[in-house]
Amino acid sequence: MKNRWLAAYAAFAYLFLHVPLLVLTVFSFNASRFTHWEGFSLKWYAVLLEDHRLIEAALNSILIAVAATALATVIGTIAAYGIWKRSAPVLEGSLYTGLVTPEIVTGVSLLALFQGLFHYFNFRLGLHTVILAHVTFSIAYVVIVIQARLKTMDKSLEEAAMDLGATEFGAFRKVTLPVLMPGVIAAALLAFTISFDDYVITSLVSGVDTETLPMVIYTMARKGVSPAVNAMSALIVIGVGALIVAAEKLQQQHT
Amino acid sequence: MNHVLEVRAVSKSFGANHAVRDVSLNVERGELFALLGPSGCGKTTVLRMIAGFETPDRGDVLLDGKQIAQLKPYERNVSTVFQNYALFPHLTARQNIEFGLRHKGNAIGDLAARTQKVLELVQMLGKEERFPARLSGGEKQRIALARSLAIEPDLLLLDEPLSALDPKLRKRVRGELKDLQRRVGITFIIVTHDQEEAMAMADRVALMNKGILEQMGTPEAIYLRPKTRFVASFLGSVNWRGEYGVRPEVVRISPTAPRNGARSHRAQIHSSLFLGNCFHVEARLEDGTALTAEIPRQDQTYLPGENVHVWWHPDDEIHLPAAS
Numbered sequence: 001m002k003n004r005w006l007a008a009y010a011a012f013a014y015l016f017l018h019v020p021l022l023v024l025t026v027f028s029f030n031a032s033r034f035t036h037w038e039g040f041s042l043k044w045y046a047v048l049l050e051d052h053r054l055i056e057a058a059l060n061s062i063l064i065a066v067a068a069t070a071l072a073t074v075i076g077t078i079a080a081y082g083i084w085k086r087s088a089p090v091l092e093g094s095l096y097t098g099l100v101t102p103e104i105v106t107g108v109s110l111l112a113l114f115q116g117l118f119h120y121f122n123f124r125l126g127l128h129t130v131i132l133a134h135v136t137f138s139i140a141y142v143v144i145v146i147q148a149r150l151k152t153m154d155k156s157l158e159e160a161a162m163d164l165g166a167t168e169f170g171a172f173r174k175v176t177l178p179v180l181m182p183g184v185i186a187a188a189l190l191a192f193t194i195s196f197d198d199y200v201i202t203s204l205v206s207g208v209d210t211e212t213l214p215m216v217i218y219t220m221a222r223k224g225v226s227p228a229v230n231a232m233s234a235l236i237v238i239g240v241g242a243l244i245v246a247a248e249k250l251q252q253q254h255t
Numbered sequence: 256m257n258h259v260l261e262v263r264a265v266s267k268s269f270g271a272n273h274a275v276r277d278v279s280l281n282v283e284r285g286e287l288f289a290l291l292g293p294s295g296c297g298k299t300t301v302l303r304m305i306a307g308f309e310t311p312d313r314g315d316v317l318l319d320g321k322q323i324a325q326l327k328p329y330e331r332n333v334s335t336v337f338q339n340y341a342l343f344p345h346l347t348a349r350q351n352i353e354f355g356l357r358h359k360g361n362a363i364g365d366l367a368a369r370t371q372k373v374l375e376l377v378q379m380l381g382k383e384e385r386f387p388a389r390l391s392g393g394e395k396q397r398i399a400l401a402r403s404l405a406i407e408p409d410l411l412l413l414d415e416p417l418s419a420l421d422p423k424l425r426k427r428v429r430g431e432l433k434d435l436q437r438r439v440g441i442t443f444i445i446v447t448h449d450q451e452e453a454m455a456m457a458d459r460v461a462l463m464n465k466g467i468l469e470q471m472g473t474p475e476a477i478y479l480r481p482k483t484r485f486v487a488s489f490l491g492s493v494n495w496r497g498e499y500g501v502r503p504e505v506v507r508i509s510p511t512a513p514r515n516g517a518r519s520h521r522a523q524i525h526s527s528l529f530l531g532n533c534f535h536v537e538a539r540l541e542d543g544t545a546l547t548a549e550i551p552r553q554d555q556t557y558l559p560g561e562n563v564h565v566w567w568h569p570d571d572e573i574h575l576p577a578a579s
Contacts, residue, residue: 154339154341156337156338156339156341157341157343159306159308159328159335159337159341160335160337160341160342160343161343161354162307162327162328162329163306163307163328163329163333163334163335163403164329164334164354164355164358164359164402164403164406165329165355165357165358165359165406166329166354166358167327167329170358174354175343175345178345179343179344179345181345
């Protein structure tokens with residue numbers, strides 16, 4: 001009896017979390033442009049394929065997210081490892097400040113920095129400044145996720161590796177990193193999602209020529225959401241879902 | 256003299272904490288040596304300096320006559336079995352053993368044969384494909400031992416090798432470890448806070464306290480001829496009586512005064528506990544002091560309140576001034 005209530009509660013919680021995504025996906029297959037069902041149709045996916053602005057923005061978003069994730073994961077992993085090996089309260093504190101600073105403040109300050117740099121270096125706002133900005137705010141998330149994993153890691157593992165003949169770098173590469181890998185993957189997934197999703201900072205530092213998916217959708221939503229946006233969102237949900245499943249599979253191989 | 260290890264006047268501080276002060280010891284080839292002492296006495300720091308995880312502030316560490324104090328752990332032919340075993344969780348038991356062989360053992364050619372040999376030695380054949388998470392505590396220890404033995408170190412260091420085991424397992428593993436040490440002929444240094452463990456296993460014991468080496472010698476020598484009150488009390492209980500002490504097991508009790516030569520006192524039985532192998536008796540002497548005796552089960556039993564004579568041979572007294 002108790003189990004049945006628990007199951008019902010869990011089902012409700014899952015529904016609450018996922019019904020919006022389900023509705024979105026269902027309406028992406030709706031023949032009508034309005035929110036009443038007229039029949040199954042793939043026409044919005046066809047419209048989406050024709051919409052060069054949306055496609056380009058999506059490609060930009062993916063490119064930015066992949067580049068920012070790769071950089072932030074490498075830097076964040078090394079930072080977390082460094083803080084774990086030798087405590088660095090100031091560095092650690094400054095990372096957490098990054099987390100609590102309002103996005104708008106981070107965005108404006110980055111914009112000011114970039115504009116300052118333009119006086120000395122010949123470059124303009126664009127994809128690269130967005131990537132740099134995303135790396136900046138993703139590092140703290142990466143560090144936190146990896147620190148959580150490091151807390152459960154036995155410090156004598158690295159000593160054991162060196163005891164058995166591995167150098168400091170060998171111990172890191174052959175023992176610490178493989179043990180940390182599930183945390184690194186989780187951190188990368190989080191960084192990817194945060195980067196892909198970001199609007200405020202991105203719109204400030206992207207300049208006039210670069211648009212990301214959240215920016216385009218936001219602009220389009222002001223004129224009423226097109227079902228093509230639903231179709232794009234459905235594809236994103238499926239893409240992210242596939243990534244998470246793949247990450248889970250990878251983690252299971254390690255244990 | 257055939258010393259495999261010499262530690263000469265080694266000191267190490269961590270901030271204001273003088274963990275190890277001026278400790279010297281030597282370990283002979285093929286012996287089982289115990290570093291004994293209460294927690295925080297510096298024994299683990301000494302072990303870590305021998306392994307290369309800490310560098311001494313002062314003093315020398317010599318392995319086979321060669322200076323190793325400044326060498327990295329991977330540059331010295333010493334191996335450690337960690338207290339929690341530190342098996343690599345992402346590698347199988349076999350891969351754990353091969354890790355050392357690939358890096359330190361110079362034995363890439365006969366990797367499989369040597370892995371097989373050490374697995375056999377620790378009786379873990381058949382479980383080599385398991386991940387550490389699927390091994391019991393005792394099995395983890397065997398794999399950790401095999402991993403260290405595989406690289407054939409000059410010196411094997413064991414940090415509290417029995418403390419993580421089930422109390423029932425401890426006595427058995429104690430014997431197995433000693434037996435294993437004899438068979439492989441490698442010098443073992445064990446760190447322990449348990450004096451019974453040290454005395455039962457070691458050929459020689461070094462007892463440390465507050466960063467200082469108190470005494471070094473065979474278990475018998477340091478038990479029977481302690482140089483300080485700390486050593487005497489750490490290795491077993493002592494009834495301290497002014498300038499000397501007597502261990503409870505040498506105290507005898509009888510209804511009448513004993514024969515000549517013994518040091519005898521009139522006393523009253525305060526309590527008498529049956530411990531199975533002996534009686535634990537508390538007596539009050541005429542001068543008001545208390546005395547503990549452990550008397551054989553075969554002896555007459557005494558009841559609280561009974562008036563008796565307690566006595567011992569003066570040869571059994573431990574004469575040490577109270578100040579030491």
